[in-house]
Amino acid sequence: MSTQVHGEREPLVRIAKRAGITTKKAWMVRGIALGSALIVCALLIYMLTKLNPLKVYSSMFEGALGTKRRTWVTLRDTMMLLCISIGLAPAFKMRFWNIGAEGQVLIGGVATAACMIYLGGKVPTIVLFLAMVIASVVSGAVWGLIPAIFKAKWNTNETLFTLMMNYVAIQITSYCVALWENPFGSNSVGVIHPNTEWGWFPKLFGQQYMLNVIIVMALTVAMYIYLKYTKHGYEIAVVGESENTARYAGINVKKVILRTMVISSGICGLSGFIAVSGASHTISVNTADGRGFTAIIVAWLSKFNAVVMVLFSFLLVFLDKGAVEIASKYQLNEYASEIIESIILFFILGSEFFINYRLVFRRSNKKAEKEVA
Numbered sequence: 278m279s280t281q282v283h284g285e286r287e288p289l290v291r292i293a294k295r296a297g298i299t300t301k302k303a304w305m306v307r308g309i310a311l312g313s314a315l316i317v318c319a320l321l322i323y324m325l326t327k328l329n330p331l332k333v334y335s336s337m338f339e340g341a342l343g344t345k346r347r348t349w350v351t352l353r354d355t356m357m358l359l360c361i362s363i364g365l366a367p368a369f370k371m372r373f374w375n376i377g378a379e380g381q382v383l384i385g386g387v388a389t390a391a392c393m394i395y396l397g398g399k400v401p402t403i404v405l406f407l408a409m410v411i412a413s414v415v416s417g418a419v420w421g422l423i424p425a426i427f428k429a430k431w432n433t434n435e436t437l438f439t440l441m442m443n444y445v446a447i448q449i450t451s452y453c454v455a456l457w458e459n460p461f462g463s464n465s466v467g468v469i470h471p472n473t474e475w476g477w478f479p480k481l482f483g484q485q486y487m488l489n490v491i492i493v494m495a496l497t498v499a500m501y502i503y504l505k506y507t508k509h510g511y512e513i514a515v516v517g518e519s520e521n522t523a524r525y526a527g528i529n530v531k532k533v534i535l536r537t538m539v540i541s542s543g544i545c546g547l548s549g550f551i552a553v554s555g556a557s558h559t560i561s562v563n564t565a566d567g568r569g570f571t572a573i574i575v576a577w578l579s580k581f582n583a584v585v586m587v588l589f590s591f592l593l594v595f596l597d598k599g600a601v602e603i604a605s606k607y608q609l610n611e612y613a614s615e616i617i618e619s620i621i622l623f624f625i626l627g628s629e630f631f632i633n634y635r636l637v638f639r640r641s642n643k644k645a646e647k648e649v650a
Contacts, residue, residue, distance in 0.1 A: 287391055287637065289291060289638065289639050290636055290637070290638055291437060291636075291637050292418075292458075292595070292635075292636060292637070293634065293635050293636075293637050294633070295632070295633060295634060295635050296636055298632055303632045306628050306631050306632050307625065307628045307632075309466070309628070310624040310625055310627060310628035310631075311621070311624065311625060311628075313490075313624055314620055314621040314623070314625065315334070316619055317387070317619070317624070318330070318617050318621060319331075319334075320618070321562070321616070321620070322617070324612075326332075326607065326609065328607060333607070335595075336599070336602050336603045336606050336607070337595075337598075337599025337600070337602060337603055338599065338605065339458050339602060340597035340599045340600075340601060340602020341594070341595045341597075341599050341602070344524015345461070346405055347598070348569055349484060349486050350385070350486075350598075351591075351594055351595065351598055352486060352489075352490060352585060353396065353486040353489055353555075354594045354597075354598075355550060355587075355590050355591045355594045356486070356489045356490055356492075356493040356494075356551070357493075357548060357556065358490075358571060358572055358588075358590045358593065358594060359493050359497065359554055359575070359587060359590040360492075360493045360496060360544065360545075360547065360548040360576060361378050361382060361544075361545055361548045361568050361569055361572035361587055362572040362575040362576050362579070362586045362589075362590060363493075363496055363497055363500045363547070363583055363586060364378060364381075364414075364467060364539075364540075364541050364542065364543075364544030364545040364547075364548065364572075365378055365546055365572050365573060365576045365584070366422075366500060366504065366543050366551075366579075367500070367503070367504060367513055367540055367581075367608050368537055368538055368541035368542075369573075369576050369581055370504065370513050370517050370581040371513045371516050371517045371533065371534065372516070372517045373428065373534060373537065373538060373541075374426070374433070374436040375433050375437055375439050375440070375448075375541055375542070376436055376439045376440045376443075376570075376573070377419065377420070377421065377424065377438075377439030377440060377442045377443055377542070377569070377571055378542075378545045378548075378565075378568075378569030378570075378573075379423050379443045379446070379567070379568075379569030379570060380439075380442045380443035380444075380445065380447070380564045380565075381420045381421055381442075381446070381542045381546050381548075381549070381569070382417070382544035382545050382546070382548045382549045382565040382568070382569055383443075383446040383447065383549060383562070383564060383565050384416045384417055384418070384420060384446050384449070384546060384549065384551025384565070385413035385414070385416055385417040385545065385546030385547060385550055386413070386450075386549030386550070386552055386553045386560050386565075387406060387414065387416070387453050387549070387565045388409075388411045388412035388413045388417075388451060388546070388549070388550075388614045389413045389451055389549055389550045389553040389554055389559055389560075389561035389640030390413075390457070390466065390469060390474075390553050390559070391412070391453070392405065392407075392408045392409045392412050392476065393409065393469045393470065393475065393476035393553070394469060394553070396408055396465050397469070397470050397471060397473070397475030397476050398470075398478075400473050402475075405477075406474055408435050409476060409554055410547070410550060411548045412550075412551035413547050413549050414543045414544075414546050415543070415546070416545050416546050417542045417543050417544070417545050417547065417548075417549065418539045418542050418543035419542075420533065420541075420542055420546065421439070421444065421538045421539065421541055421542020421545070422440060422538060422539055423438075423442065424438035424439050424442060425534055425535050425537075425538035425539070425540070426459065426535065426602060428534060429531040429534045429535055430531070430532075432555040442533035443569070447528050448634060450558045450560065450561070450562050450564070451562055453466075453560065454466055454560065454561055454562070457560075460529045465559075465561065466559050466560050467559060468558050468560065469553075469558055469559055469560075470558075471558075474558075475556055476558075477554060477555075478554055478555040486555065486556070489551055489555045490556060492551065492555075494542065494587075496547075497583045497584065497586065497587060498583075498584075499600075499606040500544075500580070500583040500591045501583040501584050504581065504583065509533075509536070509537075512528050512533050513533065513537055515528060516530055516533050516534070519645055526546050527549065531564075533597065534552070537621065538632065541620065545569070548568075549564065552564050552565070569574065571593060573612050574589075574593070574622075575589045575590050575593065577621055577629075578625065578629065592625075593622070595623055596618045596622070599616065599618075600614035600615060600617060600618045603617070619632070
């Protein structure tokens with residue numbers, strides 16, 4: 278019966294949860310959002326600078342993919358962001374809000390740098406790389422296991438706990454930078470082993486960052502299979518939906534929480550290894566460079582689908598590189614380029630609302646009367 282029978286009036290617009298939407302329609306919504314964002318940015322660019330928006334967009338492409346070197350740098354940064362996003366995926370799917378990826382990356386990076394500094398040239402190359410991988414994964418896993426233990430045993434707030442662990446990791450990194458500074462008094466570690474390149478990723482097929490791509494893409498496929506087709510992935514999904522349901526089904530919730538956070542933070546720690554050994558070849562408090570927080574956006578937009586994360590990781594890195602290029606080429610300040618980047622990101626994030634919800638408009642009086650009759 279219509280609510281108008283009781284003298285009430287339906288709201289003009291109300292929000293209703295979608296029962297479901299096809300993948301094709303979901304991507305169509307995202308495409309419309311991206312197109313709308315580009316139109317709004319074009320209008321803004323013209324109003325503020327009187328520049329041709331098409332030329333500005335062309336400059337964004339040049340900034341990210343304009344040369345072979347820029348393309349590989351974009352791929353390198355995409356792989357770094359993707360690796361952290363993959364690490365966050367299992368924890369977030371379990372509804373464990375791991376906001377500590379930034380610190381886990383730093384701890385993994387510190388462990389890697391320590392191996393490079395103290396073992397470089399003293400052990401065979403294969404042993405050095407094994408030591409760096411193990412040290413980064415274990416240190417990251419331990420860093421994430423601490424809040425997981427408190428969550429499993431005493432139900433503490435993992436959001437605040439993991440966030441605070443970031444600041445502890447920053448201070449440990451600062452201490453190590455002061456300990457290893459080179460040259461003395463520079464407050465910087467500098468490039469580690471610049472002449473011998475001990476602990477550096479080797480070139481593959483003549484490309485400096487090819488190994489970065491291979492490692493992260495292998496992790497992407499492995500995580501996709503792990504979450505979608507394994508028993509552990511099923512348990513993670515059930516715990517994420519309802520812990521009570523999981524217990525009723527005979528799943529050890531505490532065990533799943535601990536195991537999943539070890540995997541999640543261990544991969545984030547491995548990202549620190551890739552950042553230090555495969556990219557910067559040094560360690561600083563800026564090694565993670567905010568990617569631990571950006572990866573949260575990637576994980577949510579992709580709905581924890583490791584394969585889809587590749588696309589969103591590339592998109593965010595592309596926007597960042599493009600924004601820097603237009604700022605320098607057209608003498609725009611950093612805020613103008615960040616506004617453009619933010620508008621595009623806002624529309625993409627906003628599209629998720631229309632994928633999950635729909636707007637229901639008030640029915641006409643004739644329809645309401647017919648329903649009452």
